[in-house]
Structures are given as C-alpha cells and as structure tokens.
Amino acid sequence: MPSGREKLGGGEDLYRIGIDVGGTNTDAALLDSSLRPVHTVKVHTTRDVNEGIVESIRRLLAESGVNPARIRYAMLGTTHCTNAIVERKHLGKVGLIRIGAPATTSVPPLADWDDALKAAVGPHAYVVSGGYEYDGRAIVGLDEAQIAEVAGRMRGEVDAVAVCGVFSPVNGEQEKRAMQIVKAVLGDNTPVTLSHEIGSIGLLERENASLLNAALLNVIAGVVRGFEQALESFGIHAGVYICQNDGTLMRSDYALRYPILTIACGPTNSIRGAAHLSGLSDALVVDIGGTTTDIGVLAHGFPRQSSAAVEIGGVRTNFRMPDILSIGIGGGTIVRQDAAGGVTVGPDSVGYELLQRGRIFGGDTLTATDVAVKLGRHAWNGADTAGLDETVCRQADGIITSDIEDAIDRMKTSSDPVDVVLVGGGSILVADRLEGVARIVRPDHYDAANAIGAALGEVSGETERIYALDEMTYDEAMLDAKNHAVQQAVLAGAERDTVQVVFSEDIPLAYLPGNALLVKVKAAGRLA
Structure with missing residues (x-):
C-alpha cells in the first residue's frame, strides 16, 4: 500500500x-x-x-x-x-486448439458444456498433435502444419482463439509457438489466450477456463x-x-x-475491505447483502483461495478462485408463515425492491430486515413495526441466526472460536453473540466494505508449477517460482521494488516419478 x-x-x-x-x-x-x-x-x-x-x-x-x-x-x-x-449473453466466438493428440482424444473439448453455452462460443474446437509429460518432456512434436490448417478454418468465424496443451503449466513453449502460427494466419491483432497463463494442472478444467477467458x-x-x-x-x-x-x-x-x-471479485473486495476497516489480518468475514450472505476467510490479510475445482455457469474450471460459502440469507430475504404456524426463511429475496415491498415501508412482504428492526437490531426512521407479529419475527430470527452459525462452522478449520468481521448492509440481521465466535467486529463504513476493498491498492501475481527435482535443486525450484510470481505482479501493475512474496507452498507429488514438486507462490506490491 x-x-x-x-x-x-x-x-x-x-x-x-x-x-x-x-x-x-x-x-x-x-x-x-x-x-x-x-x-x-x-x-x-x-x-x-x-x-x-x-x-x-x-x-x-x-x-x-x-x-x-x-x-x-x-x-x-x-x-x-x-x-x-x-x-x-454477449460472449465472443472462440476457436480452440488443444495440443494433445493422440494422448487426449478420448475426451473431446467442451464435453461438459451445455448446448446453449456451446452455441454461444461456436463450433471451432480442434485437437492437434503435441503435448508434454509432467516433467516438461515432449510426448510428441508439435504439428505446425496442422495448427496452420485449423487456424485457416477459423478465419472470419471467431473473435478470439484459445490454446491449451497437455501439461503446459510445466512447459509453455508449444502453446507459445501455436500462438505465433495462429497470428501469422489470422493476423497479429487476433486475441489468443494461452492456458498456462490462466489455469493450473488439470487439462479439461484449464481448457474450460481458457475458453471462457477468450469468450469474455x-x-x-x-x-x-x-x-x-x-x-x-x-x-x-x-x-x-x-x-x-x-x-x-x-x-x-x-x-x-x-x-x-x-x-467472484465482489466477495474478495468485501474481505479486503473488512481487513482494512477492522485492522484484523486473520478472521472470518461475513458479508450480508440484500440477497445472500457470503462467508470468506481472511488469512494474512488476503482472502483464502479455494483448493477445489470451481463451477462457473455450470462449467468446471481450475483457475484461482476465493474460498467462499454463500447462503440465501440477506436483508431482502422473504419470511413466510404457513397455515400450521411454521415459519420459513428464504432463499428468495425481494432484492432492490426492499424499500417498496418490505412491511416496515408499507409493503406486503415480510423480510429479514423487518425482523431485525422489529427486534431492535436496527433503528430505521419512519419504520412502522406495530403490525408485525413478534412471535413470528423471533422464530425467523432463530432460523437466520442458526443458518449463519452453521455456515461459519463450515468455514472454520478447527472447533476453536474465531473472530468474525461483519460487513454489508444486511449485517444488521446478526445478533451481538454467535455460537463458535470469539468476538464480532462491526467496523465503521461496514456497509461499503466492498467498495473500500476495491480501492485498496495492492497488485498481485502468482504462479503454480511442477518441478522435477532430479533436474534442479529445491532452492532453485523455489527461486524460479518466486521470480515468476514477482514478474506477474509487475506485469499486472505493481512497483517492482515493493513486491514481496506473501504466500508460498510446496507439495511433493509422490505419485509422479522424478521427485516431482508442485510449487505455488503469490507475490504482491503497491501500485506503480
């Protein structure tokens, strides 16, 4: 900063x-x-x-x-x-070149995409000869003539091209050469997404992420x-x-x-804003908006990243994503009472129509905000709570509190109580005490933590690579990964002299020969 x-x-x-x-x-x-x-x-x-x-x-x-x-x-x-x-909607047409024949032909590209998304990006997906082993050795050589031929079929049909090779995060040379050939055929101004710059190990998920990137x-x-x-x-x-x-x-x-x-930058903006406003660097952040409650983990001042593959619009991808749990509880969440007197909460919401449809504003829909105001959690000028049934509101409040406590428990890594930072306009729904929580922090400007998080000025870069330690030492592998992460941060806009490694992790891959090591590094620095 x-x-x-x-x-x-x-x-x-x-x-x-x-x-x-x-x-x-x-x-x-x-x-x-x-x-x-x-x-x-x-x-x-x-x-x-x-x-x-x-x-x-x-x-x-x-x-x-x-x-x-x-x-x-x-x-x-x-x-x-x-x-x-x-x-x-608004997605561009994309041509895909998978460098992986004959090793990967059993599963075609876009195999798990629905028909609507396939139609949106177009039919130009090809598998050509090439690819690498886990340690960067070529499986077969790159068929440059084949790449030029399929690129010619895309002329006038696509807005961008995605190139994805087997184990390209370990060795990206074939992808880079394919990009040169594509630009020679389609023109230098043709946008080309290289998968080793987008995702990590896992061909199909990385291919999906690269296609979506090109379409966007x-x-x-x-x-x-x-x-x-x-x-x-x-x-x-x-x-x-x-x-x-x-x-x-x-x-x-x-x-x-x-x-x-x-x-998914919205929840992470809230997490960063919560860290800045509260002064905490390790805590759970509970961001309650009008429709959902998003819970993330603040670790060393940054959002914890998910280690699992993530689906976006029904497409499985493996590029970096924040570890976020979302539940259908928000300020506009609808509260209902059935004929038997039972109460249900959500998951549907009145959203931005809260000021028109909420009961305390003269509307006909009981919402979670009505409940919070009725129970004295928040004072809203001009709000009329006289017609609200306190018994129903207390039942709804119990459900809301229980759902949020359960969600917090699912995001914890141990049974120990944790600090929770409450942000978002809907955080008025939460009581002053929650089970499993050491303390609740409601910082000033809590309702704009997302915008404040957006304005904070650190720029990051990261890398995730597999190294064969029979070809280099452990120290050489870690240094190479850290240098690459720093370079990515500089390219993204960080001032080089301020960039520091904020996270590094190395995992031995026992199932691969050659003493393989997976290294993940993240670096961050202030705006240049």
Whole structure:
C-alpha cells in the first residue's frame, strides 16, 4: 500500500475511487491518500450496470465536494463477466486448439458444456498433435502444419482463439509457438489466450477456463471502455484498475487480456475491505447483502483461495478462485408463515425492491430486515413495526441466526472460536453473540466494505508449477517460482521494488516419478 501522503503540485491531497457492482446495489467509496474512507454512497444496480456506475460517481463527487482533478486512481469490481457466462449473453466466438493428440482424444473439448453455452462460443474446437509429460518432456512434436490448417478454418468465424496443451503449466513453449502460427494466419491483432497463463494442472478444467477467458474479451473491453468514459465525463483523469478475485488489482490493459480473473471479485473486495476497516489480518468475514450472505476467510490479510475445482455457469474450471460459502440469507430475504404456524426463511429475496415491498415501508412482504428492526437490531426512521407479529419475527430470527452459525462452522478449520468481521448492509440481521465466535467486529463504513476493498491498492501475481527435482535443486525450484510470481505482479501493475512474496507452498507429488514438486507462490506490491 502507499506509504506517506501523496500530494499534487500545490500540496493538495490525492484521492482514489473504488466501485463495486453487486446484484442489488452498486457501492462507491472515496479514500484519501492515507486510505481513510472520506465518503461512501450506495445506489441501486441497474439493468445496464454502466448507468449505476455513472450515478455512483456523480453522487460521490456531489456529496463529497472533492475536486475531480485530485482523484489519482479509480478501481472497479464488476459482475459483468460473471453475468455474461451465467446468462449466456454477449460472449465472443472462440476457436480452440488443444495440443494433445493422440494422448487426449478420448475426451473431446467442451464435453461438459451445455448446448446453449456451446452455441454461444461456436463450433471451432480442434485437437492437434503435441503435448508434454509432467516433467516438461515432449510426448510428441508439435504439428505446425496442422495448427496452420485449423487456424485457416477459423478465419472470419471467431473473435478470439484459445490454446491449451497437455501439461503446459510445466512447459509453455508449444502453446507459445501455436500462438505465433495462429497470428501469422489470422493476423497479429487476433486475441489468443494461452492456458498456462490462466489455469493450473488439470487439462479439461484449464481448457474450460481458457475458453471462457477468450469468450469474455469483448465483454471486458466494453467494461473498461465504459468505465474510462464515465470517469472522463466527470473530469477524472485517473489510472484505471480492475479488481481481481484474489483481492488485489490489475491494470486495465492487463484485465483486457485476463477477464476471467474478475470472476467472484465482489466477495474478495468485501474481505479486503473488512481487513482494512477492522485492522484484523486473520478472521472470518461475513458479508450480508440484500440477497445472500457470503462467508470468506481472511488469512494474512488476503482472502483464502479455494483448493477445489470451481463451477462457473455450470462449467468446471481450475483457475484461482476465493474460498467462499454463500447462503440465501440477506436483508431482502422473504419470511413466510404457513397455515400450521411454521415459519420459513428464504432463499428468495425481494432484492432492490426492499424499500417498496418490505412491511416496515408499507409493503406486503415480510423480510429479514423487518425482523431485525422489529427486534431492535436496527433503528430505521419512519419504520412502522406495530403490525408485525413478534412471535413470528423471533422464530425467523432463530432460523437466520442458526443458518449463519452453521455456515461459519463450515468455514472454520478447527472447533476453536474465531473472530468474525461483519460487513454489508444486511449485517444488521446478526445478533451481538454467535455460537463458535470469539468476538464480532462491526467496523465503521461496514456497509461499503466492498467498495473500500476495491480501492485498496495492492497488485498481485502468482504462479503454480511442477518441478522435477532430479533436474534442479529445491532452492532453485523455489527461486524460479518466486521470480515468476514477482514478474506477474509487475506485469499486472505493481512497483517492482515493493513486491514481496506473501504466500508460498510446496507439495511433493509422490505419485509422479522424478521427485516431482508442485510449487505455488503469490507475490504482491503497491501500485506503480
């Protein structure tokens, strides 16, 4: 993070804006040069999410009175890419070249994709000769003529190309050569995604992630262009950064190459914001919004990453993702009473219609927010709780509390009580005490932790590789992995002199010959 106080020529402080687009609300935060929150706003997310972004910037400037010329950085966490995959809309046509014949022909590309998603990305998927063993030795040589031939079939049919080779995270040379051939056939401006830059070991999952990344290139280009135009329309000439799903940032030009890394950045922004606001570096973060409760783990100041393969829109992938548990509890969650007097909670929600449909606002739907206000958890000006049945509300509160306690227990690594940081506008639902929790921390600006997390200025890079220790020493393998992670952080926008390794892990692979070692390293540094 920046040290000291950044100044303009006249001695004025500089500021940064963080914006996080959620399913219900778009939150924006203005931070000063010491990363202290100056002002936050919350607006409804619109069908065209760019409209909500523009409105959040307008209100932030109008209410804070800050001169737009004093804003140096602007950060955006967005659901654009997630929505495009889930809704099967706005995806680009992608040509796939799998380098893996004859070893991988038994399972064709896109085998686990549904028909709608297959149709969205197009029919151009080919398997060509090549690939590597686990230790980087070639299985068979790359068939360059075959690659040129299938690239020719894609001419005029695809917007981008994805290249995925067997064990390419160990040795990426065949993928790089394939990219050169594709560009020679289709033109230098053809976007090419290389799988060893996206996912880890696991051919089909890495192939899926690479295809989705290539399909999202047009989506992220529109996001970046729209964000830059929105900033310029308000006279803001700032460095533009996009939030990654590991809780750090990447330059907009880096995001244009790796849009898949924005998937699930919302929960990680909340986790980073919670760490900053609470001062804790190790805790559980419970982020309660209008529709869901997202629970993540804060480890050494960063979100804990998932070790399992993750499905995105029904597609199994293995690129990095935060370890997040989501349950259907939020401020707009609907509470019902059946004919026998039983009470159920959710999982459906009124979402952004809370102020129209909630009972305390004159609506006809009992929500979790109504329950919290009735039980005195939160005072809402003008709210009318006289008509709410306290018995029903207490039953609903018991269900909500039990569900959240169970979810917290599932995310813990031991039975010991843990610290919990509560953030999000829906955190008013939670009582002051929870089973299995040592203490509950509700920091200032808790309802805008996601936008504040978006504005925090660390940039990261990481690597995950297999090394054969019969060819190099353990120290040489670790040094190579750490250098690669540092280089990735610099490419993403970090200042080299500030980059430090924040996580490293090495796992002996006993099932592979050659004394194999899997090394994972993450490095992070402040904005360049």
